């Protein structure tokens with residue numbers, strides 16, 4: 217009986233603690249990736265390096281997220297701001313009417329994590 221209860225206990229804790237977290241994280245990065253591929257890839261490229269067909273005709277060109285310069289220059293806050301409000305005088309348009317704050321957050325996180333290879337797990341949890 218004791219064994220039964222302790223296993224049930226572990227099982228329940230697993231559901232309460234582990235699953236929602238794993239689920240919300242993967243959900244987030246999937247949402248972010250989906251949004252990136254749907255809305256951002258045409259200019260910023262699969263790898264986020266800005267080497268796209270569109271880059272030939274855009275001045276200034278889309279940001280190369282993978283450059284050292286970008287990694288230093290682009291804070292998470294600045295990226296969220298730029299995606300929300302756009303960059304005046306550039307092809308980077310404001311997305312606030314098309315994406316929710318949560319979606320903007322998710323896509324910025326995707327860029328930082330998967331394309332810029334930044335971002336510690338702590339910051340992901342800290343939202």
Ligand code: HEC
Pocket residue numbers: 251252255256257258259260270274276277278279290294295296298299303306307308309311323324
């Ligand atoms: C029509 C082309 C285009 C699309 C689509 C596009 N961008 Fe951009 N993006 C640009 C250009 C051009 C710049 C460079 C702006 C500059 O130099 O200030 C840029 C810059 C950025 C920056 C850096 C801004 C800064 O603070 O320097 C971020 C972050 C960004 N884009 C994210 C996104 C995200 C996320 C999406 C999709 C939701 C997206 N972009 C879609 C063209 C595009």
